[in-house]
Amino acid sequence: MIITAGRADRGLEAPGACSRQENSAATARLGHLSRAAADTQDDGAMAHRIVILGGGTGGTLVANRLSRLLGLDARITVVDRDDRHIYQPGLLFVPFGLAGAEEIVRSRHEQLRDGIDFRLAEVERVEAGENSVYLADGSFIEYDVLVIATGAVLQPEETEGLRWGESVHTFYSLDGARALRGALAAFKGGRLVVNIVDMPIKCPVAPLEFCFLADWQLREHGLREDVELTLVTPLDGAFTKPLASERLGALLAKKQITVQSEFATGLVDADAGRIVSWDEREVPFDLLVAIPVHGGPGYVPRSPGLGDELGFIPTDRRTLQCAVAPNVFSIGDAANVPTSKAGSVTHFEGEAVTENIQRFLEGDELTGEYDGHANCFIETGFHKALLIDFDYDTEPLPGRFPDAHVGLPLMAESRLNHIAKLAFQPLYWHVLLPGRDIPGVGSEFHPAAQRADTNATGGTS
Numbered sequence: 001m002i003i004t005a006g007r008a009d010r011g012l013e014a015p016g017a018c019s020r021q022e023n024s025a026a027t028a029r030l031g032h033l034s035r036a037a038a039d040t041q042d043d044g045a046m047a048h049r050i051v052i053l054g055g056g057t058g059g060t061l062v063a064n065r066l067s068r069l070l071g072l073d074a075r076i077t078v079v080d081r082d083d084r085h086i087y088q089p090g091l092l093f094v095p096f097g098l099a100g101a102e103e104i105v106r107s108r109h110e111q112l113r114d115g116i117d118f119r120l121a122e123v124e125r126v127e128a129g130e131n132s133v134y135l136a137d138g139s140f141i142e143y144d145v146l147v148i149a150t151g152a153v154l155q156p157e158e159t160e161g162l163r164w165g166e167s168v169h170t171f172y173s174l175d176g177a178r179a180l181r182g183a184l185a186a187f188k189g190g191r192l193v194v195n196i197v198d199m200p201i202k203c204p205v206a207p208l209e210f211c212f213l214a215d216w217q218l219r220e221h222g223l224r225e226d227v228e229l230t231l232v233t234p235l236d237g238a239f240t241k242p243l244a245s246e247r248l249g250a251l252l253a254k255k256q257i258t259v260q261s262e263f264a265t266g267l268v269d270a271d272a273g274r275i276v277s278w279d280e281r282e283v284p285f286d287l288l289v290a291i292p293v294h295g296g297p298g299y300v301p302r303s304p305g306l307g308d309e310l311g312f313i314p315t316d317r318r319t320l321q322c323a324v325a326p327n328v329f330s331i332g333d334a335a336n337v338p339t340s341k342a343g344s345v346t347h348f349e350g351e352a353v354t355e356n357i358q359r360f361l362e363g364d365e366l367t368g369e370y371d372g373h374a375n376c377f378i379e380t381g382f383h384k385a386l387l388i389d390f391d392y393d394t395e396p397l398p399g400r401f402p403d404a405h406v407g408l409p410l411m412a413e414s415r416l417n418h419i420a421k422l423a424f425q426p427l428y429w430h431v432l433l434p435g436r437d438i439p440g441v442g443s444e445f446h447p448a449a450q451r452a453d454t455n456a457t458g459g460t461s
């Protein structure tokens, strides 16, 4: 099914879409954009065929940015397997009744600018050598530039015994968050365990936020004394960067949340109520909230040369050009760049990837640079939140964001940060997804905004 955004259901064909039978030999060669292969516009000029796989955070914002930048010079097609765009940071609030499941979902194609084609289909595989994407319905699409924005998928099946049920839940999916709401409401005491099975995961601070919100809600309900709350993580502390790990670890301890670190989960035994690590340590639970293994979607291993062993896409960490071919770019959780898998990262990458696609189409050197900028609001309960801001080279430090003098406090709990976290949802739909810049918040990391009271530098997360 193809929908042209703003012109839904008129049956317009996506550029280059054809059946497998019609697939004569693919002509465009790697790295040599063929203007002749591009679509012809009404005025006879050629439009570049840009295909974007995934219409989530990254796919949507890059499609809208490119549409604004290139106008009629590009025919843009976004491919996604469903038409439900979930505001994923909102999943955290659903189990606590602080957001309704339907409040965080909108139509995907309605987030795209007029003239962008939305193709409702599952990607079957990418043949980068043919500049073609094959879809599960048997058709294929040819491209001049491909953007991979298919994110990360949950893979509970990778862990023995990990099946969602009465005592085993997750909040990393909409159905999971909804079911967990019922389980939490029925939970009157015992061992509540939050388990990160393995890294990398989306938003590595979300499990900590879940612990903080659970602590708050249990206290509000007078149940905290009856609950042992434990965070079980494969990391050696609360977070991947030293100073933030220390500060967040202290906050967890203050709230009597135990951290079981360096625990690589090998088995979930729901009947006996325990998780077991590969080195045979055990953590008992009455209610388990698991964040399963993440990996790339199933089409990646079927696509020659596209992904690494986890299904993520080898990508230049600064230009966001993929290793498989010069006309393939990646944005968001799909890319294997060494920073957090987060919406903020995806947003900050948008500017560089859009600039580089334009430069690539014009045959120019790729000068757009993503610096690893990431920031995360961490809900800590009691109407407060903490903010961290970092890049490839600088770990989260205290200070203020976005400006050293005025702005949100970094690495410190505040009501202002909580309000900003809640305000982010309308910004997401109305500024970030449409591909606009947030006033006063640039894509680049500004170390000067942070009071460098430590010389420690961060690694990757």
Ligand SMILES: Cc1cc2nc3c(=O)[nH]c(=O)nc-3n(C[C@H](O)[C@H](O)[C@H](O)COP(=O)(O)OP(=O)(O)OC[C@H]3O[C@@H](n4cnc5c(N)ncnc54)[C@H](O)[C@@H]3O)c2cc1C
Residues within 6 Å of the ligand: 053, 054, 055, 056, 057, 058, 059, 079, 080, 081, 082, 087, 088, 089, 090, 091, 092, 121, 122, 123, 124, 149, 150, 151, 152, 171, 172, 173, 202, 203, 206, 297, 298, 299, 331, 332, 333, 334, 341, 342, 343, 344, 345, 346, 375, 376, 377
């Ligand atoms: C519980 C939770 C809380 C979070 N909180 C925060 C937060 O507070 N701050 C923050 O910055 N980030 C947060 N994140 C992370 C953030 O949501 C993601 O990093 C961001 O959405 C990544 O965008 P993306 O475009 O890479 O992937 P997505 O937005 O996940 O989009 C990927 C798209 O690809 C599509 N797709 C995948 N495979 C196929 C296929 N084979 N065929 C067709 N379509 C396919 C999917 O349907 C999906 O629409 C959170 C995530 C979760 C789960």
